[in-house]
Amino acid sequence: MSMFTRKFDRKVHVAFGVFLFSLLFGVGFGYYVLWPSDLEAGYEPAQPILYSHKLHAGDMKMQCLYCHSQADKTAQATTPPVSTCMNCHSQVQSKGPDGQVLPATQFVLDHWKSREPIRWNKVSDLADFVYFDHSRHVNSGLTCQECHGPIETMDRVRRQYGLKMSWCLACHRQAPPAGSRAERLGWDQRAPINCSTCHR
Ligand code: HEC
Ligand code: HEC
Ligand code: HEC
Ligand code: HEC
Ligand code: HEC
Structure with missing residues (x-):
């Protein structure tokens, strides 16, 4: 024999279901917002051709700013136009055993x-x-490299760190390194962490 009427029993079940759902949803949402997650690290999208940073920036030791020439001037680092590649590839066109220019280089020449x-x-x-x-x-x-990892060792660029708020804050909160602007200004951290710094 049930302790309660059947109608009351059903209400208890519904209430418990709602409670359980809210609990799971709350935990899930809290996890998504608060956890210092690096869920997005390791993202490595395919590219139209295999352009290798390991070859160009690693073995050949080309400067990052040769191609990403806006990184120290504007908000965007930008990727180089085809003309930058042509500084070399108008001359450098390796051929396969069949005597044809390799497909990836041909792709650049076509563009x-x-x-x-x-x-x-x-x-x-x-x-x-x-x-x-x-x-x-x-x-x-x-x-x-502090933000992008060892790009000069990568054939295909892989995201080194997730781009969560916790990642930005972890660095901004560090003690100012010796000789940094923050140290000269007498700040107790490397960079500002008030909300309007990044959300304007
Ligand atoms: C010869 C030109 C060249 C040089 C030198 C070069 N890059 Fe790149 N970089 C590119 C091109 C082209 C892309 C876009 C294709 C890709 O992602 O591989 C790119 C993409 C990137 C990306 C990914 C951008 C995104 O979509 O998020 C990062 C980060 C990057 N480069 C950093 C560097 C760093 C750091 C160096 C120096 C160690 C460097 N690059 C040197 C040409 C260059
Ligand atoms: C403080 C961290 C940090 C440093 C230092 C940094 N980057 Fe970035 N980089 C980022 C972030 C974050 C993004 C994504 C920006 C976006 O999506 O708006 C990015 C995006 C890029 C991109 C994609 C194009 C763009 O501008 O969105 C390239 C290329 C790139 N970075 C190259 C470089 C190079 C080369 C250097 C060194 C000269 C460098 N970055 C230094 C954090 C950094
Ligand atoms: C400073 C000169 C220089 C610049 C600038 C340069 N490259 Fe290269 N690239 C080379 C050299 C040298 C090789 C190696 C050729 C070999 O060993 O066969 C090479 C090889 C390559 C290869 C591999 C060969 C193939 O066809 O499979 C690709 C793809 C490539 N480069 C694409 C690019 C792209 C895209 C850019 C512009 C973002 C670029 N390069 C800018 C010098 C350069
Ligand atoms: C590896 C360390 C590091 C990381 C990671 C980093 N920052 Fe910074 N950030 C700095 C430093 C250092 C400064 C201070 C530059 C100065 O004023 O000397 C700064 C300054 C800034 C400023 C300018 C602050 C002002 O005074 O107006 C903004 C905006 C900013 N960061 C946004 C971001 C965002 C958004 C991210 C994450 C996507 C991020 N940063 C990740 C080190 C970092
Ligand atoms: C140094 C840069 C930086 C500062 C300072 C910062 N944020 Fe963020 N914030 C970010 C980045 C980057 C994201 C994007 C995270 C993502 O896409 O997951 C973000 C996302 C958010 C979100 C969306 C939820 C989430 O986590 O994705 C909220 C809400 C938020 N910030 C509130 C704040 C508040 C409130 C403050 C001040 C206490 C603050 N932020 C300070 C960089 C910053």
């Missing part, structure tokens, strides 16, 4: 001829409601 930009897939894509500026960071002495 140059048709004046069409190469559409690379973005690797680091920050939420649009966040304000970020490359030049501020690069000119304060940060290396590209």
Whole structure:
């Protein structure tokens, strides 16, 4: 025999269901918002051709700013136009055993001829409601690798760190390194962490 009427029993079940649902939803949402997650690290999208940073920036030791020439001047680092590649590849055109220019180089030459930009897939894509500026960071002495990892060892670019708020804050909260602007200004941390710094 049940302790309660059947109608009351059903109400208890419904109430318990709602409670359980809210609990799971709450925990899930809290986890999504608060956990210092690097869920998005390791993202490595395919590109139209295999352009290798390991070869160009690693073995050949080309400077990052040779191709990403806006990184110390504007908010965006930008990827280079085909004309930058043609500084070399108008001459350097390795051929396969069949005597044909290798397909990836041919792809670059075709885009140059048709004046069409190469559409690379973005690797680091920050939420649009966040304000970020490359030049501020690069000119304060940060290396590209502190945020992008050892790019010069990668054949295909892989996202080193998730782009969560906790990642930005973890660095901004650090003690100012010796000789940094923050140290000269007598700040107790590396960079500001008030909300309007990044949400304007
Ligand atoms: C400073 C000169 C230089 C610049 C600038 C340059 N490359 Fe290269 N690239 C080379 C050299 C040298 C090789 C090696 C050729 C070899 O060993 O066969 C190479 C190899 C390559 C290869 C591999 C060969 C193949 O066809 O599979 C690709 C693809 C390539 N480059 C694409 C690019 C792209 C895209 C850009 C512009 C974003 C670029 N390169 C800019 C010098 C350069
Ligand atoms: C010869 C030109 C060249 C040089 C030198 C070069 N890059 Fe790149 N970089 C590119 C091209 C082209 C892309 C777009 C294709 C890709 O993602 O591989 C790119 C993409 C990137 C990306 C990913 C951008 C995104 O979508 O998030 C990062 C980060 C990057 N480069 C950092 C560097 C760093 C750091 C160096 C120096 C160690 C460097 N690059 C040197 C040409 C270059
Ligand atoms: C403080 C961290 C930080 C430093 C230092 C940094 N980057 Fe970035 N980079 C980012 C973030 C975050 C994004 C994504 C920006 C977005 O999506 O709006 C990004 C995006 C890029 C892109 C994609 C194109 C663009 O502008 O969105 C390239 C290329 C790039 N970075 C290259 C570089 C190079 C080269 C250097 C060094 C000269 C460098 N970055 C230094 C954090 C950094
Ligand atoms: C590895 C360390 C590091 C990381 C990661 C980093 N920052 Fe910074 N950021 C700095 C430093 C250092 C400064 C201070 C530059 C100065 O003023 O000397 C700064 C300054 C800034 C400023 C300018 C502050 C002002 O005074 O107006 C903004 C905006 C900013 N960062 C946004 C971001 C965002 C958004 C992210 C994450 C996507 C991020 N940063 C990740 C080190 C970092
Ligand atoms: C140094 C840069 C920086 C500062 C300072 C900062 N944020 Fe953020 N915030 C971010 C970034 C980057 C994201 C995007 C995270 C993502 O896409 O998951 C974000 C996302 C958010 C979101 C969306 C939820 C989420 O986590 O995705 C909220 C809400 C938020 N921030 C509130 C704040 C508040 C409130 C403050 C002040 C206490 C603050 N932020 C300070 C960089 C910052």
